[in-house]
Amino acid sequence: MARFIVRRLFTMFLTMFIVSMLVFAIVEIAPGNVARNILGAYATPEQEKSMENQLGLDRPIIIRYISWLLGSDWQVSRRLGMPVKEIVISQGVVERYHQWWAVDENGDLVQWDVEGGKLIKLVRQPDGSVVQVLDDQSWKFDEDGNAYFWGLDTANRAALWMPGQEGTEYRLEYSGWIEAADSPVDYIPMSKGLLRGDAGISLRYKRPVSEVIGRRISNSLILAALAFSVSIPIAIVLGLIAGLNEGKPVDRLISLGGLITAASPDFATGILLIMIFGMWLKILPGATVFLSETAIFKDPRMLILPVLTASLVEIGYVLRITRSSVVEVMNSAYVRTAVLKGLSQRQVVLRHVLRNALMAPITVIMLHVNWFIGGLVVVESVFGFPGLGNFILNAALYKDVYAIEAGAMVLIALAVGTQLIADIIYSLINPRIRYA
Amino acid sequence: METKKIHPLIPEAQEELRKGNISRRDFLRISTLLGMSLASAKLLAACAQPPASPVATEAGPAATVAVTEAPKAGPVRGGVLRAATRVERVDHPARFSLVSQSHAWRHVFEYLTYTDPKGITQPYLLEKWEASDDLLTWTLYVRKGVKFNNGQELTADDVVFNFGQWLNKDVGSSLLGAMSYLDASGVEKKDDYTVVLHLNAPSIFIPEHLFQYPAAIVPKTFGGDITREPIGTGAFTMAEYVPAERCRLVARKDYWRNGEDGKPLPYLDELLMVQLGEDRSADLAALQTGQVDTIIEPPVSVWEAVKDDARFEVVSTPTSATRVLRMRVDQDPWQDNRVRQALKYCHNREKILAVALQNQGTIGNDSHVAQAHPEYVDIPPFPFDTEKSKALLAEAGYPNGVTVELVVASDWPESMAYAQALKEDAAAGGFTINLKTMPASQYWDGWTEWNLGITWWAHRTLAPMLLPLAYIADADGKPVPWNETRWVDEEFSKILKEAEATLDLPKRRELVGKLEEIQKERGSVCIPFFMNVWKIYDKKFHGIVPSPEEYAIFYETWKEA
Numbered sequence: 001m002a003r004f005i006v007r008r009l010f011t012m013f014l015t016m017f018i019v020s021m022l023v024f025a026i027v028e029i030a031p032g033n034v035a036r037n038i039l040g041a042y043a044t045p046e047q048e049k050s051m052e053n054q055l056g057l058d059r060p061i062i063i064r065y066i067s068w069l070l071g072s073d074w075q076v077s078r079r080l081g082m083p084v085k086e087i088v089i090s091q092g093v094v095e096r097y098h099q100w101w102a103v104d105e106n107g108d109l110v111q112w113d114v115e116g117g118k119l120i121k122l123v124r125q126p127d128g129s130v131v132q133v134l135d136d137q138s139w140k141f142d143e144d145g146n147a148y149f150w151g152l153d154t155a156n157r158a159a160l161w162m163p164g165q166e167g168t169e170y171r172l173e174y175s176g177w178i179e180a181a182d183s184p185v186d187y188i189p190m191s192k193g194l195l196r197g198d199a200g201i202s203l204r205y206k207r208p209v210s211e212v213i214g215r216r217i218s219n220s221l222i223l224a225a226l227a228f229s230v231s232i233p234i235a236i237v238l239g240l241i242a243g244l245n246e247g248k249p250v251d252r253l254i255s256l257g258g259l260i261t262a263a264s265p266d267f268a269t270g271i272l273l274i275m276i277f278g279m280w281l282k283i284l285p286g287a288t289v290f291l292s293e294t295a296i297f298k299d300p301r302m303l304i305l306p307v308l309t310a311s312l313v314e315i316g317y318v319l320r321i322t323r324s325s326v327v328e329v330m331n332s333a334y335v336r337t338a339v340l341k342g343l344s345q346r347q348v349v350l351r352h353v354l355r356n357a358l359m360a361p362i363t364v365i366m367l368h369v370n371w372f373i374g375g376l377v378v379v380e381s382v383f384g385f386p387g388l389g390n391f392i393l394n395a396a397l398y399k400d401v402y403a404i405e406a407g408a409m410v411l412i413a414l415a416v417g418t419q420l421i422a423d424i425i426y427s428l429i430n431p432r433i434r435y436a
Numbered sequence: 437m438e439t440k441k442i443h444p445l446i447p448e449a450q451e452e453l454r455k456g457n458i459s460r461r462d463f464l465r466i467s468t469l470l471g472m473s474l475a476s477a478k479l480l481a482a483c484a485q486p487p488a489s490p491v492a493t494e495a496g497p498a499a500t501v502a503v504t505e506a507p508k509a510g511p512v513r514g515g516v517l518r519a520a521t522r523v524e525r526v527d528h529p530a531r532f533s534l535v536s537q538s539h540a541w542r543h544v545f546e547y548l549t550y551t552d553p554k555g556i557t558q559p560y561l562l563e564k565w566e567a568s569d570d571l572l573t574w575t576l577y578v579r580k581g582v583k584f585n586n587g588q589e590l591t592a593d594d595v596v597f598n599f600g601q602w603l604n605k606d607v608g609s610s611l612l613g614a615m616s617y618l619d620a621s622g623v624e625k626k627d628d629y630t631v632v633l634h635l636n637a638p639s640i641f642i643p644e645h646l647f648q649y650p651a652a653i654v655p656k657t658f659g660g661d662i663t664r665e666p667i668g669t670g671a672f673t674m675a676e677y678v679p680a681e682r683c684r685l686v687a688r689k690d691y692w693r694n695g696e697d698g699k700p701l702p703y704l705d706e707l708l709m710v711q712l713g714e715d716r717s718a719d720l721a722a723l724q725t726g727q728v729d730t731i732i733e734p735p736v737s738v739w740e741a742v743k744d745d746a747r748f749e750v751v752s753t754p755t756s757a758t759r760v761l762r763m764r765v766d767q768d769p770w771q772d773n774r775v776r777q778a779l780k781y782c783h784n785r786e787k788i789l790a791v792a793l794q795n796q797g798t799i800g801n802d803s804h805v806a807q808a809h810p811e812y813v814d815i816p817p818f819p820f821d822t823e824k825s826k827a828l829l830a831e832a833g834y835p836n837g838v839t840v841e842l843v844v845a846s847d848w849p850e851s852m853a854y855a856q857a858l859k860e861d862a863a864a865g866g867f868t869i870n871l872k873t874m875p876a877s878q879y880w881d882g883w884t885e886w887n888l889g890i891t892w893w894a895h896r897t898l899a900p901m902l903l904p905l906a907y908i909a910d911a912d913g914k915p916v917p918w919n920e921t922r923w924v925d926e927e928f929s930k931i932l933k934e935a936e937a938t939l940d941l942p943k944r945r946e947l948v949g950k951l952e953e954i955q956k957e958r959g960s961v962c963i964p965f966f967m968n969v970w971k972i973y974d975k976k977f978h979g980i981v982p983s984p985e986e987y988a989i990f991y992e993t994w995k996e997a
Contacts, residue, residue, distance in 0.1 A: 092664040093677040204877065205679060206525060278725035286725035287718040290682060291518060291708045302727070384712025384722065386681060394714050398878055 012416035027401045056189045071193030076158040079150045100156045100190040112151035114161045159184035200402030209406045220388040224372040231311035235318035243326025262316025270309040270382040288385045306383045325357040366422035370415045443470040458941045471566045515995035516706040520719040521732035523711045525679040527661045529652040530601045530609035535894045538649040539988040540683045545652035545668035549643045553982045557643045571638035578629045582692045586667045592625045597656035599623040613916035638937040671702040682710040703994035730973035732988045739970050751971045755895035755984040756806035759851045761962040764887050766922040773958045778828035782862035784820040788964045792853040800963035803955035805899040813949035825865030837866035843889035845879035851890040884920045895984045900935045923960035
């Protein structure tokens, strides 16, 4: 068993590795490129080039992939000839603000800027303020005698300044294009890499992906866990009752109910439930309003309708599969034998029918875990629930590549993880199944 | 009456009022813009009006309310207002280009002036202002004793710093286009509480521009990101700000304005603003089941759902807010005015108003001047005539019609409905319109760059305030930052400049009429309608002011105990 789990985990990491490369490649070959998707189709070529340069998108895809996976700080450190360091500070209402600084020979944290052709070193003081020091002696010269300097700028990028041939930096702000002179000619965005816990900066939120996505994952996990713990027991019990009473009125009733809930689209059930319980009876909140991060713990009632909506669909599916599985098992030879040898109905059901009939529902349930966490876009949208599904959908619409990557990684881990759990449960239910 | 000198234009305006050329409201607007206090202006207006005229028109609605409703107890302190809105990504307030970016932050940062719902502009962070006779020199007197929430006092240095930010090209504020009459070098600090503006061209709009949503006053030490330095003079402090999710504002104890009970504002303890998903589809359910108290900037669908609901106060205001179909005149096929005209002929305006707004608005004539503007001249739009459109296209070299891609933000239902109605009707006129829909956030990220798109435009009080934002060039001849169509017309710019400096309303109306005609004939936008806006909130709340600009101002809002 242990070997099996290790092998499964290995497969998981291999899958994640391959998928991460695929996502990178798809974004690369998809019509247009990331810069274009940010800028819109009508940016000038200079603006597009400047944006690509600033995001480091003009570097080869292999280098970009390696930077995403392993970070770019060690590459930058080599260029600068001094170590670099990421510090996290809290300022204003931004709880965690990341800043990259180089560490000079005195142990001071430094960044650079160029103003009017002069190189200026920004030295961070222990109290967080910054002192500007003229650093013109630090220019380096290439074989043609042209001055250049690799340093860190104030926007978390390694930058190459070359006096005399300053690039013009174009930034697209909400109000339009902004040009800045005295700008570097090349950039490398700083990152630690996914393997060291830095999933990159979201192009859409301009914040670290890991900070944006973390809450979404936990919200979705809570929703899914609740929906499962409600729907699965109900569905299995009802499916069992229906299957054991095949053809009788109770079976007809349950089957019909299951068909209706499975066939009703979740947005329709969701809105119907809001209208009944929220607006007419006025006993339940009709939306999940996250007035604080922990709102669902303070007012768990607002989870009832989303959980119910998601559960109804799930109950329908699992119920019908359980029912047909039970019917099949009930007609099998070993059940007939068990009945004929005089076992009580209770014993037959618990020891022989249930175990064998549960295999199919468990497969379906485990396959649905992933769908529940990543695919509940409709339920999330109807109730305004800040979950992972909406996050990934919007990331894809915006082509926010690092956010898509992070979402993909989470879903793969979940898919492989739930499959692993399913396999373990199979072997517990059916001792004939052995994994080596 | 005040003993100090009265601006010479005020008696002129009083004369116009006497002759009936301008309304009392217009007179009040003009005289307060010129630095007169509202009380004095009202007195002058009363002098100018014939005794028989109904003096109570202005006070009318307020008086009826007072009569019909039982006398209400004064404001109560405490409570939380929960509002559904968008929580936008922000950095520099001067760079705000969406009203929704200002909803939360205007409770932290304040403005030098305040334009009330009737369009009268009053001093706010300024004590008063004075304009020279030629309208070229403006003296702003900064209010004394106003403190930022870090204890620093507001002085002329801060005001000069803010003007510097607005007029700095590198900051990229839309105010740069609006304040085309001013250079950074023309802003002079006279003493610690006095700032003098030396204008390049006469203008009377300065006080109104100072209340535009990007003109929020930051301290002189400001570094460029309000989320990192939320230091303003407002009545609330920002406690939490998570873009696209929520923010929390907490009342400050030492705010400079007092409430009716003599204690510092605000009445509320906290403001909570929350965004329910990218498309805000859960807003209505949240309001109806009592999870939020108000929806800021509600769409027409919300109005329809709650207009007869006794639990909610629904206040409707006509505006000059609209959805502008903008054509890039520096790109094919819109370089040719005949193609632009052809598309204008494809607009079935009554139908668009009906499907997009359930008729909750007014018809537009493709000029960015609305009936809500005092200068509006009723110029009928091009009729709906697809044959004419086809003929124009053929003339322009597209005998077989033309295929264009229209970019629409899927979160704006009016824009979507407008786009779909136009797509159907324009097919007969020779336009094959492919719709490209995307989330509003993505639309905004490239809004000045689309070839053909439908942009959301907010209300502005006066037409000559709005038009310079998007339809002129800057001093170097380059289109101003918000000129999304790159359309620059010499005659139009000239008349607009003249209109900006014209105080006399009948004369200004004449000029604006010419502007409307030019924009209709050869302009770069189609504007089929102007929208009504609504304030919709739980009746437990009081003191929420209607705003054609859709500003959300909760400084004096209070909740029944």
